[in-house]
Amino acid sequence: MTASDGRPASDLAALLDMRDVVVRHVLEDGETVEVSPRATPDGVSLRVDVGEVVLLLGPSGSGKSTLALAANGLVPHVVPARMGGTVQVGGRDTRTHEVPTLSSAVATVFQDPDAQVVTGSVLDEVCFGPENLLLPVAEIERRAELALRQVGLWERRAEAPERLSGGGRQRLAIACALALGSPLLVLDEPTANLDPAGKEEVYDVVREIAASGRHGVLLVEHDLDAAADLVDRVVVLDGSGRQMVSGPLRTVLSEHIDELVALGVWLPVATLAAVRLGLRDGQGNLPVTPEELATLLSARSAAGRLPEPRVDAARSVAPGATVIDVDGLTVRARRRTIVDDVSFRVTAGELLAVVGANGAGKTTLLKAVAGVTRPPRRTVRIAGLDPARADVADLASRVGYVFQNPEHQFVTGSVRAELRHGLTVRGVAPDESEVRVEEMLERFGLTDLAARHPFLLSGGQKRRLSVGTAMICRPEVLVLDEPTYGQDRERAAELLGLLDALHSEGTTVVLVTHDMQVVADHATRVIALADGRIEADGPPGLVLSDQPLMRRCHLRAPHLARATSHLPAPWNTVTRLADVPLSSPTAPQTVEISA
Amino acid sequence: MKSVTTRYLMTCAAIGAAAGVLLIPVNFLAFAFTATAPMLVAVIVGFWLVGPVTALALVRRPGAALLTSGVSGVISMASPAGPSAIVTTLMVGAALELGFLITFYKVWKPWLFYATATAFQLYYLYTAFTFYEMETTSTWTQVLFCTLMMVSAWAAVWAGLRLAARLADTGVARGLAPRRTVANADTARADV
Amino acid sequence: MSAATVQAPVVAEHAVVAAPARASAPRRAFLRTANPLVSLAGPFPLMVVVFFVADLRVLAAMGVATAILVVAGTLPGPRVSAAVLLGAPLTAGIVAVSFGFWVDAAAVASTPVLVQAGPWAYHAGQLEIGLLTGLRVVDLMLLALLGALATTGPDVVRASIQHLRIPYRLGYAALAAVRFVPRFGHELEVIRSAHRVRGVARGRGPVAATRRQAGYAVPLLAGGIRHAERVSYAMDARAFGAHSTRTERTTHPWRLRDTALVLSFWAACVAALVLAAGV
Numbered sequence A: 001m002t003a004s005d006g007r008p009a010s011d012l013a014a015l016l017d018m019r020d021v022v023v024r025h026v027l028e029d030g031e032t033v034e035v036s037p038r039a040t041p042d043g044v045s046l047r048v049d050v051g052e053v054v055l056l057l058g059p060s061g062s063g064k065s066t067l068a069l070a071a072n073g074l075v076p077h078v079v080p081a082r083m084g085g086t087v088q089v090g091g092r093d094t095r096t097h098e099v100p101t102l103s104s105a106v107a108t109v110f111q112d113p114d115a116q117v118v119t120g121s122v123l124d125e126v127c128f129g130p131e132n133l134l135l136p137v138a139e140i141e142r143r144a145e146l147a148l149r150q151v152g153l154w155e156r157r158a159e160a161p162e163r164l165s166g167g168g169r170q171r172l173a174i175a176c177a178l179a180l181g182s183p184l185l186v187l188d189e190p191t192a193n194l195d196p197a198g199k200e201e202v203y204d205v206v207r208e209i210a211a212s213g214r215h216g217v218l219l220v221e222h223d224l225d226a227a228a229d230l231v232d233r234v235v236v237l238d239g240s241g242r243q244m245v246s247g248p249l250r251t252v253l254s255e256h257i258d259e260l261v262a263l264g265v266w267l268p269v270a271t272l273a274a275v276r277l278g279l280r281d282g283q284g285n286l287p288v289t290p291e292e293l294a295t296l297l298s299a300r301s302a303a304g305r306l307p308e309p310r311v312d313a314a315r316s317v318a319p320g321a322t323v324i325d326v327d328g329l330t331v332r333a334r335r336r337t338i339v340d341d342v343s344f345r346v347t348a349g350e351l352l353a354v355v356g357a358n359g360a361g362k363t364t365l366l367k368a369v370a371g372v373t374r375p376p377r378r379t380v381r382i383a384g385l386d387p388a389r390a391d392v393a394d395l396a397s398r399v400g401y402v403f404q405n406p407e408h409q410f411v412t413g414s415v416r417a418e419l420r421h422g423l424t425v426r427g428v429a430p431d432e433s434e435v436r437v438e439e440m441l442e443r444f445g446l447t448d449l450a451a452r453h454p455f456l457l458s459g460g461q462k463r464r465l466s467v468g469t470a471m472i473c474r475p476e477v478l479v480l481d482e483p484t485y486g487q488d489r490e491r492a493a494e495l496l497g498l499l500d501a502l503h504s505e506g507t508t509v510v511l512v513t514h515d516m517q518v519v520a521d522h523a524t525r526v527i528a529l530a531d532g533r534i535e536a537d538g539p540p541g542l543v544l545s546d547q548p549l550m551r552r553c554h555l556r557a558p559h560l561a562r563a564t565s566h567l568p569a570p571w572n573t574v575t576r577l578a579d580v581p582l583s584s585p586t587a588p589q590t591v592e593i594s595a
Numbered sequence B: 001m002k003s004v005t006t007r008y009l010m011t012c013a014a015i016g017a018a019a020g021v022l023l024i025p026v027n028f029l030a031f032a033f034t035a036t037a038p039m040l041v042a043v044i045v046g047f048w049l050v051g052p053v054t055a056l057a058l059v060r061r062p063g064a065a066l067l068t069s070g071v072s073g074v075i076s077m078a079s080p081a082g083p084s085a086i087v088t089t090l091m092v093g094a095a096l097e098l099g100f101l102i103t104f105y106k107v108w109k110p111w112l113f114y115a116t117a118t119a120f121q122l123y124y125l126y127t128a129f130t131f132y133e134m135e136t137t138s139t140w141t142q143v144l145f146c147t148l149m150m151v152s153a154w155a156a157v158w159a160g161l162r163l164a165a166r167l168a169d170t171g172v173a174r175g176l177a178p179r180r181t182v183a184n185a186d187t188a189r190a191d192v
Numbered sequence C: 001m002s003a004a005t006v007q008a009p010v011v012a013e014h015a016v017v018a019a020p021a022r023a024s025a026p027r028r029a030f031l032r033t034a035n036p037l038v039s040l041a042g043p044f045p046l047m048v049v050v051f052f053v054a055d056l057r058v059l060a061a062m063g064v065a066t067a068i069l070v071v072a073g074t075l076p077g078p079r080v081s082a083a084v085l086l087g088a089p090l091t092a093g094i095v096a097v098s099f100g101f102w103v104d105a106a107a108v109a110s111t112p113v114l115v116q117a118g119p120w121a122y123h124a125g126q127l128e129i130g131l132l133t134g135l136r137v138v139d140l141m142l143l144a145l146l147g148a149l150a151t152t153g154p155d156v157v158r159a160s161i162q163h164l165r166i167p168y169r170l171g172y173a174a175l176a177a178v179r180f181v182p183r184f185g186h187e188l189e190v191i192r193s194a195h196r197v198r199g200v201a202r203g204r205g206p207v208a209a210t211r212r213q214a215g216y217a218v219p220l221l222a223g224g225i226r227h228a229e230r231v232s233y234a235m236d237a238r239a240f241g242a243h244s245t246r247t248e249r250t251t252h253p254w255r256l257r258d259t260a261l262v263l264s265f266w267a268a269c270v271a272a273l274v275l276a277a278g279v
């Protein structure tokens, strides 16, 4: 195949035109190979024109990423899968054009910023694409500069990409896509690994690009609150990958809210809150951004028609015995201080959230506290042990740790063995461990997959298994690093519900998350880290509403707080979805699951 | 070149990178051993085989061993061996390919891995004999040296094959190997 | 930071984009500033020659010349220079003596005895054969070191793509692999601690240790291959492989000087062989 056929995408052709796209992955299990009986996606048609941002919404495993890969030809050319239907980018059929030659028409930004770095400097990275297109050096450098300036990285062109923050690297990936000169941008969860500030940086850039009128964007995103204001249209896939509805975001949300809630996809917090309140604007539309919700709430409040928020007294924790005592903990790695003189105490039954920017040292802190890496002596006591000296088995039976990347902690060849492993190591009798394994499989919906290799599970399933392996040993303290990452709303809610239940049974839970709404909704206490130091430590209501502090820590207020902060008391302290009163007993029952 | 996907290249590159990282200390060891106890060099020669054997057994495509060892050579240049590391690893990779080349890349049975490694090791023994003037050493030294070298190679092949099998279980090589015929492919295409 | 405050594209004043600084080798280190392929094409034939020369004086001369070249050609700094200049003869001596032990004493029984301890004797002939190996080892090490100090893996790869017609896709796979290395290090650390807390292959001794290490290999490689797969998709999506060549912004030109350097290495090969045969 020759290179790009040189034909500029006709103004009339859509940037992306998908018709009845059906994809079946090729599955391989040992020596047997078969085509998946389940199609994901299953018959999706969509179109992206210049100047448009189209959002792809659907529960985990519905085929959004697969569809994104179909948009640039990786499906079916490289990813082992069978594809039906047609995909045209800039008027070219992806089936008859190879992936590299399509890249002048479509550029893709993937989820993991690390997995997109090929070269050793920011500038080389942006030039990589145009170099492959055989452009002359002067043109390459012109495009590189333009793209880097557009994402605000020109001044840092000589640095190694690893030196950029997560948000910076994702902006770099966008610059790389821009430098290719392709009018269509496909973004697959571009901010999933990012702290709130990084997320904002990325969406500021995407907003600019969309407004330039030269590009069209196909976006996959869980965090609708971050992206809602720039989305023009939405295409919703159901759990089995079929196209459920499509249309302008506001219309779809307003007209199909119950179905969407039932589907378990993430929805804007503002929308969910409005549903609880039975709040719609003059045209009967639901708000999609915190700002719109704020406007509606203010109007209601001014009219004196806003009901009192619910206040949940049960959430204040009675001081119990100290379970975690950290005193002057400092962690250094490669001559850098990553955790800097941190001290705090956690009492039994608290649900502590640790928040902070990418690289603030959250993971490093929790690992040292849980004894996953050995802290200096006498700086940490957890569940009555000093992890610096305690026997690993003792420690592990009292403290459960769930790693940021679940794959790191899988040590056996099947789901069942993985759950049984911890019990065997602890000498639990085989009969009892069988019972507990079965119970856990059931609880996490993994019974059908018990014989599967853990690496062959979906992201969400892997995450649940890793939580299960920690929980099955019934630890006193459970430490989780970003447990809801990559989960759809239903799964995340299920997991958080589980944590809430454990917590109310008396287990002390510590978790790291970038989702401030999760913190607001579930934590009894927050610690905010910046550069390895504790910047704030207190109840979520207090910490999350301190704007200057949040900015300093690269954090943002929970989306609900952004809508309520300007209201009169007591509404100005409402940050939890559960505190928003249900307006009528009939309509919003569907929203019982919190975000 | 066109038929070779980037995914295949990068998979071999990843295995090569891991093997290369392993080879850096091994290169240091090799230098130390050659200088003090050459008998021990025979023990570590197997390390050069693990990477290419794993790659070949995992992806089962022509060139995998050569590519993997080439990459591991580039990585292990960061050792006293310098650019000569590439020459060494490429030699090992090419030798491993030979056994599969003469069977037209149709046979992927373990015995072929062992046979190829054995043949290569015999050749290597011959060069080692010249280099170390082995003819001048006592018979038991020679026997010991040969035995160690063979055992080291077989152990490496065993480890490589086992590693490849376990990696295949994790599903990372899905769709890379062309050998396996896709069951119900036609029906799937028909109803798509 | 609101880095996303997008500046209007300005082009004029920065029309020429500075290439990122290359490894800053001292100017006069003529082997480092030479084309990276020189340190492959030059020393390698000499390394082969070492196998076939069995003359102590020629081997010694090669060693001395290479040691000087290492120091003068790559200017590695005082510490490494000292290590090379002192270490080389020392190593040769150690290998000579230790290797002598392996030599079959019966074959050299006629040569004078150097050390006698009871029934056991160390003959001059043993030392002589040992010295042969010792010099070979040192020569080989020095030649390898020459390349190691003169250039880096990525430079050799880039130069090979330019001058040896290595398909660029192969070369770039190797270049991308270089970036996996620090990642592997980090992953290994995490996997090790994860396995520790999950109580895998606990216990002491070499057997448990080996099993532990082997247990790390699968998750490490599986993670690495997954990562590689994602990187490959990102590369494909950025037109990697669209054409049979690609534009290279940084070049490693082949100058007359490089030809001269390689030819002098080759001349040294011939000289060594002739001298060795002539004696």
Ligand SMILES: Nc1ncnc2c1ncn2[C@@H]1O[C@H](COP(=O)(O)OP(=O)(O)OP(=O)(O)O)[C@@H](O)[C@H]1O
Pocket (backbone or CB within 6 Å): A025, A026, A027, A040, A058, A059, A060, A061, A062, A063, A064, A065, A066, A067, A079, A458, A459, A460, A486, B174
């Ligand atoms: N390489 C693959 N091989 C086999 N099956 C796959 C592969 N990639 C995805 N699948 C399966 O295809 C289905 C759709 O996956 P996809 O990643 O497109 O979902 P998604 O909508 O992006 O989900 P998420 O929100 O979790 O990212 C899932 O059931 C998944 O298990």
Ligand SMILES: Nc1ncnc2c1ncn2[C@@H]1O[C@H](COP(=O)(O)OP(=O)(O)OP(=O)(O)O)[C@@H](O)[C@H]1O
Pocket (backbone or CB within 6 Å): A166, A333, A334, A336, A338, A356, A357, A358, A359, A360, A361, A362, A363, A364, A365, C189
């Ligand atoms: N072993 C190590 N050696 C060197 N640097 C390290 C090591 N571990 C972590 N770091 C660095 O320390 C900093 C904090 O890392 P950490 O993983 O704790 O951050 P985090 O708050 O969990 O970030 P994220 O939100 O991205 O997960 C980072 O800059 C990281 O690169």
Ligand SMILES: [Mg+2]
Pocket (backbone or CB within 6 Å): A064, A065, A066
């Ligand atoms: Mg996805």
Ligand SMILES: [Mg+2]
Pocket (backbone or CB within 6 Å): A362, A363, A364, A404, A481
């Ligand atoms: Mg972290």
